[in-house]
Amino acid sequence: MVNLKINGISVSVPEGSTILQAAAAANVEIPTLCYLKGVNCAGSCRMCVVEATGARGLVAACVYPVSEGMEVQTNTPKCRQSRKMTLELLLSSHKKKCLSCLRNTSCELQRLSLEYGADEDRFASAKPDTPLDTSSPFLIRDNDKCINCRRCVAACKNLQSVEAIGPIGRGYAVHIGAAFERPTIESNCVGCGQCIVACPVGALTEKSNVDEVWKAMADPDKKVVFFTAPSVRATLGEEFGYPVGTNVEGRMVAAIRRLGNVEVFNMDVTADLTILEEANELVWRVRNGGKLPMFTSCCPGWIKFVEHTYPDMLPHLSTCKSPQQMFGALLKTYYCEKNDIDPENLFVVSVIPCTAKKYESGRPEFRKDVDVALTTRELARMIKTAGIKFTELPEEQFDEPFRIATGGGAIFGATGGVMEAALRTAAHMLDGKFEVLDFKEVRGTEPIKEAKYKVAGLTVKVAVASGLANARKIMEDVKAGRKDYTFVEIMACPGGCVNGGGQPTLSDSIRNSNLDLRALRAKALYTFDKKTEIRASHDSPTIKMLYGEYLEQPGSRKAHECLHTEYTARKKY
């Protein structure tokens, strides 16, 4: 351990720690911009400069190592002056369109400029005017708001190993984009949105579909239905001041209902349905010598990654559609037939943690079963626009016939959740008596988890990974024959959908603190699962009703038509 003082406060931290880490241990906050815990640590923006004994001049706290007896001052006139100058230089070339910026009030540059009293016109330069990149259905890049912190580049490279974006040009002309100035859509980008949630300003945002939803709701010929993904209940509250990890399911349902004349369904139902179909497919592959390991297919970011990077492994993907697309297909078939609705007049809105699902909903094979996919952030904006006082709402329940789902469906939102829910049902399918419900080995936010289970005389070897850099490790091990898994769950976003690219953006002071945000959000789902009356997907009365009335049985011809799909090998850029 190394002993030092931060602003006179004694603190002891492990050798090799940075001043920023020591300051966090002493409960002292140092402002940052290019630093993001677990994503980027470059020491380039100079916002975190401090004075330290033994150092010449100001040093960047995020990269400068501590030493025994060091004394650090984080709030001297020299530090404040330097930070203010940094902000004024950043503002000199910034498109100052704060009023209509989606990050207004959650922008790190705006917050720090206010705190330091930065003069936005001190170094006024030519007005920037770079065209927006709107080429993809999920993301908008506005480089005139970019501060070149490169957190997005680090997220895409370090977390996802996709490297779809990087710095282009030199000196003053440097900017971020896909190689050879191609638009985002002509790159290996998988749409995960991890760059969006990493961005401290409004340079990267989701492509909003909110106006389409308002328009459909105002159309008397349209019936509008919403369904919400499992993780949204665990994160939406953050937009309304609830602590991280608060389950706001009841108020979320009430708020959507108050947006207009809509019905609100529970997407955990099709998470349960995915489990039935996926477990059935796994059991079939195990018994009939099908392609193993089988990989989950509920994450469209992961699917696009395989299509670009490992097209030879496509037969290993489960053929199940994602829960979003299963829900859309069921609504436009079963639900429309049952309620005598023309599918053309049913407007389906999914609320998801994810930007990749915006891309997925437009894939041609899905025939617009989901008309619009809204992120958690977009739903929050609609609730605020409608003047709904979220915190004062009563708790309400989802609408029938898609109200009741299981705890297994709810934990889909966290890494390991799909695996655990699938094991509950696959084990039951292999051995009718198997009733274990907790598979704790696959829980938690570790990047890769492995476990082995004995069921009905079979050894089932499983692995769970989140973050595409970890998925790539698993893929390479499987291809090289170093691992012989039976079943693998992959989620593109580190920690799973609770940490998806469409989730609320929290301030840097929360993200860089010692809180484990992924674990807190996941805990809300596991607590919900524990309290739920029915925890195994195969026990759900809604699932029994759907197979009884429409889908016949898992893997039936009807189920295949409605709930399964195929994949496309894509160009690798």
Ligand code: SF4
């Ligand atoms: S959406 Fe994901 S893959 Fe695409 S650029 Fe951003 S981080 Fe990279």
Ligand code: SF4
């Ligand atoms: S787009 Fe955002 S995250 Fe990326 S370099 Fe610019 S400001 Fe930083």
Ligand code: SF4
């Ligand atoms: S992990 Fe979840 S939020 Fe992230 S890309 Fe996949 S489905 Fe979307």
